[in-house]
Amino acid sequence: NSSLALGELSGLEDISIVAAPGSSAYGETQAINNLLIAHAESRRAYRIAVLDLPRDQTPGQARTLRGLIDSRYAAVYYPWVVVPNPLARPGREDIPRELALPPSGFVSGIYARNDVERGVWKAPANEVVRGALRFELDVNFAQQEMLNPIGVNCLRYLSGRGFRVWGARLASSDPEWKYVNVRRYFNYLESSIDRGTQWAVFEPNGERLWANVRQTISDFLYNEWRNGALLGSKTEEAYFVRCDRSTMTQNDLDNGRLVCLIGVAVIKPAEFVIFRIGQKTADARA
Known part of the structure; x- marks a missing residue:
């Protein structure tokens, strides 16, 4: 039960990011996203929910799905990431050589890396997505310009720069809360002062x-x-x-x-x- 599993995390003070990349593969994305948001918004949680969209969404569908989410404690990432399959073997044509994975696992790692290397107050954007072979959709400039302002953070391949997270916006309609780094830095401040x-x-x-x-x-x-x-x-x-x-x-x-x-x-x-x-x-x- 996903709600019970998240409940087990409530007493763990060191957690600042919650995500459920596995849920996207089983058609449970929206329900799980709602649980992640509720968990991140709970009193004294001091967390952010990193959310996936279902696989194989067009940019228009991504925009529609983003409209179902509105939280100052959540960020949406798109599209999925294609990586080498670690189980692939020579001569085993029945095992796919590549896997498509939800972006939230990669992004959570990028948050953590950014915290250590630059500081939690710095935007986790223009960061390298390590291990990617490509993204399921090659998001172009026009699609980026449509999605980024509404809080769908795109993963893009940029010539000369490689595979990058190209956005750090919250999935929020509140104009006071636009950016992931501001939300996470306030979570850090509030939790530090509360515990201190x-x-x-x-x-x-x-x-x-x-x-x-x-x-x-x-x-x-x-x-x-x-x-x-x-x-x-x-x-x-x-x-x-x-x-x-x-x-x-x-x-x-x-x-x-x-x-x-x-x-x-x-x-x-x-x-x-x-x-x-x-x-x-x-x-x-x-």
């Missing part, structure tokens, strides 16, 4: 705790800024952290909930995308 402030559960909810939490988060964001992930010539342009009476309601205070308001500049300096992080404190009611 869980010690608040042992402290009373008051001014001293708020100051300590502000310092913890500010130190983390300062390092992100120094590494080039946050934009701005000074820290005031790159991020802000608020954790005080203005970020918590009386109900929060009465129930021992700590709430921080955080803004980070990932597109332009001083143009903040804002999110909240909440933690229970020692004053939380059982």
Whole structure:
């Protein structure tokens, strides 16, 4: 059962990407994609779903299928990738020499490679698809121009460059959430801050705790800024952290909930995308 299998992943904190390339071969693509999206969107999952389309889709069909998906936590890739069959043997004509595979497995590896070599905030586009012999469809410029703006990320062969992922857009209609790297970087920020402030559960909810939490988060964001992930010539342009009476309601205070308001500049300096992080404190009611 796919939903049970995904449920088993919920408690594993180190996972940031979910995909199910095997499902595409059994006609279950849409149902599995919906489960992957629901999993990635679940509270405190901090994940992105890398989605396939069924095999042998025309660009027009890919556009139609993309219309069935709308999530700030999902990205769609197309077409399938043709690779050598590792089981092929000389003299065994009954074994195909090539296999067509869904792109999500390749793309998940590209995400991971990009994280290590360039940083999670960098777009995983113009990246080499290793192991490819070709793609099932040779996507041309006009097809790319049709599909890329609506969030179908194309895999293309480009003369002199080889086999590349040529897009990094989310399958989202929300204009604030267009790009895979922005989504994944926010997932990274939120998960890091969430896990890095869980010690608040042992402290009373008051001014001293708020100051300590502000310092913890500010130190983390300062390092992100120094590494080039946050934009701005000074820290005031790159991020802000608020954790005080203005970020918590009386109900929060009465129930021992700590709430921080955080803004980070990932597109332009001083143009903040804002999110909240909440933690229970020692004053939380059982």
